[in-house]
Amino acid sequence: MKYRYCVYLLLMNLIVIIAIFSYKNRYSVFFRNEQVPTNTVISYTKVKISTPKICSDDIELLILIPSTTWNFKQRDAIRRTWGNTKSSDAKTKVVFFTGQCINDTLHKVIEEEMALFRDVVQENIKESYQTLTEKSIALLRWASSNCPKVTYVLKTDDDMFINIQNLVNVLRERKPTKAILGVKNSHSSPFRDKGSKWYVSREQYSKDRYPPYISGTAYVMTGDIISALYNSTRHVPLLFIEDVYITGICREQIGAEAIYLPGFDSSKNNGKINGKHFEKRITGHHFSPQDIIQMWDELMRE
Template sequence: MLMSCRPNVHGATSTAQGIHLLPMELPSAAVINPAHNVRGKMSFIRRLGLGCIILAFLGLLYVPAYHSAQGPLGIGETTSSGPSKLSRYLKPVEELHGWSFNASRNLNWYIHPHINTTILSPNDSCTVSPSPYLLIVVCSAVGNQQQRMAIRDTWASETDLNSYNSTAIKVVFLLGQSDNETLNNSILEESHEYGDIVQEKFIDTYNNLTIKSVMLLKWVTTNCPQATYLMKTDDDMYINIDNLVKALKSRPQSSGTLIGALICHARPILDPKNKWYTPKYMFSEKMYPNYLSGTGYVMSVDVASKLYQSALSTPLLHLEDVYITGLCAGRAELKPVDHPGFSYVQRKLDTCTLRSVITAHKVDTSTMHAIWNKLKNSNTTCREKNATVQHRHGRNVGYFPVKKRASSKHCG
């Protein structure tokens, strides 16, 4: 049986069976009001957007801002299991080994300026009388015992250093720690035998050289503030102490000294495969400040103190010479100055050349003895024109493309 329903003129409905249906419930005015409906939607969108902003802000706060990727120090270090998920998307370039995108570059975390971090130290480094005129600190790797022995037997031999009489000269070797306990134990024995080892509490790796150099400044300013001059050099360098002392004695005053092989217009290397790669998050400028080659530079002890204080507020850069004599020197308003006796290139084994210079780079143990014998035993007479200092030519020397070499005391 078919049923039909149809509204009557008064809003009531009926069926063929006479069943009366109730009128439909009308929606409220708020529902059928278009303006009110739009405002409701807009309010919901605003609340949703505000919620997203709050969540994003909380997410950014959660990203760890400071932690060390390697834990260079054995005390108070902060370690990291790797970069955060967010940093993997944010980092513009490949990370530098040992200094991840998230790693803290606050030197205070690694140097601990108010804590004694020295493991080994010579007892008489700066207690000699008179006070040291020149303190030479050789930065040496933990495993480089042969290089240290070659230096002790040649330019840093006790008999040679004692020949300066009233001019007290002291040579020490600065090391960090190894993760090899056998090597660490051998350093302890070496220190007992020779008494010229300074060992600080940090992991001795190539990318920690800046930490090593700042540790050097910390140790000297703490233990040898009465010294006149400080030289930082490496264990593959031959130092002509005769010429160095003559150059320092000829200065009108000792204070404010910061000299070495000046490098100008050096640009960061952006190739991750290069040994001296510098990612943008470590150094974002197109050119390094003028700086002295880390192979060997000399400063007065008042400058050492200023550089140390500057380093404690300067973000770390893994290239120690750029950092110490460029960035920190700039903040301390110190100007590195070129001296022709210093060089970062390998010298020719020519007696007259070697007699005229202060430093020779890339010297292995056998060459160290060869230079020593040439300078001590040769009767060669050098004419003045042959005794000129070998200049520093060439591009891409070391870890920088050099736009213009420093052939004078100033770079443009």
Template sequence: MSPRKITKALCKATKWILLLLVVTFLCFRFREKEQQTKGAYKLLQEYINKGLLQAPPARPVVCQPRNVFLLIMVPSAVSNFEQRRVIRKTWGNITTEPSVLLRFVLGKSTMHELQSLAETENSVYNDILFTNILETYENLLHKSIALLRWASFYCQGVQYLLKIDDDMFLNLPRLLNDLRRNPKLNTISGCRVSGASPFRTLFSKWRISRKQYQKDVYPDYIAGTAYLISGDIISKLYNATRRVPYFVFEDVYITGMCRKHIGAVASEHREFSCGFRDKGPCGKNFRYHITGHHYRPTEIQRMWSELQDRWSNCRLADAYLIHQLIYVSQQLMFL
């Protein structure tokens, strides 16, 4: 091999090594931050157990309907402490928005320590709704039904309910401005999916048999990562879940089947993300969009800061192809 080719190969190898080092650094930083958050709750728990601190009195997770314009409910795994911490610091920081209420919806973990830490977390923030639903993928539907039930019984009169996952980025000021300019009734809004068909392939993980769903096409539904329900149909939608037979996919069931059952509209909102990380993790990308799907807590925190700065620009690493490459590399590191 000629010296020129050797030099070229070495340069190429060096670039990949540098990329691997950067990705490894980012992965360990995320894990370190996650452990710090859990450690803070563990320390608080120890102080309470030793009598050095008095546990805050248990407070009911309440809702004041007359004052609530938008109720945000975030299904979250018990173990996702860092995701909840970052949401509270960024788009979920509603201290300047008294008409907005934020609630996390948690199931039941099989790990007692995590469940206990989550209860300690709630003693500090009082923004968690605990359900007696085991934390599994199959139970996501029941968690969403539980949040509909809570909103229906304890938040009657709220004008809008936003169900949004804890890995989503949300431009809350833009959403509020949109709702005040364009009021909605009898509607579920978000990324509308039309003409989708069940997977019938025999060995597919997502296979749906004819017994589970007879028709060839699902009703129009709103992607489950984030959808907005107008307040006038929250109770109707919850009551529909007691009549319409359960279906495994939460978004198809609630925003498709149950919505159709009550005669509500599935409305397309172009500023709700339809894709998986379809925009680079940069706040500038969301100045004219409301939601983005699947971002890490560290990314959400930085994106929120960038969104507040009208002069901020995206980094080279946030270019679509580059950030996708970095993301895939990070996922491989976690395997």
């Protein structure tokens, strides 16, 4: 297993280097500050979906992470740090959700990753900011089908740093039910400026204000709403702004609460790379894989 893991890491880094140099002059789209080749032809017609093992009944915290297909280093950093099953005294499970590959080479590498770790679900969804809602619906569907008895579900981005033990302690103390928890946003209005990245037309959403919602960088859903929340997405009109749609509109549809949870932070790190900052905090946003590993070592250091 250790040998296969070393081979995988070597292959992963080689593919990233090849991709950067092979397509250096052919990038035209940016996704979360990463350059994406748009003129690569995908030669297969159907994405292979590989599903991790079904949850056991005693999973306390299921961690679901939307991740861009080629974010190998982000996923590896999470596995080695806060996503590791030994990061808390709770029974946890991590599952990553990716979209389509941009070429056959990356497709082969991610298949190897799936076979090695069995923690990646690949959906037939194009990698784009506009499809983040679709990916979140996919993870709700997977959780509803494969982990129906889970106590809590954490949905988080792959550039987050999270103190899982602190989160588990707070949830055990508060024992929330029928709720979504995290950084709460109230009184937000749709952007009606057509030049905005977040432009929403009256046809897409007619009201002048969004319902209260929880920031999509990281939020906790209580296990008792997962199936209902997923089912609501089957009839609530789709909105590409993922957190507004899932934690606002659909949450309101099923009568669940939106609750602010102290310790959550959705702002960028602003250069504050120090694991000791998370001794009492729960989440932090916008960290590189190197940052995550460094901060984890600092947090674990006596």
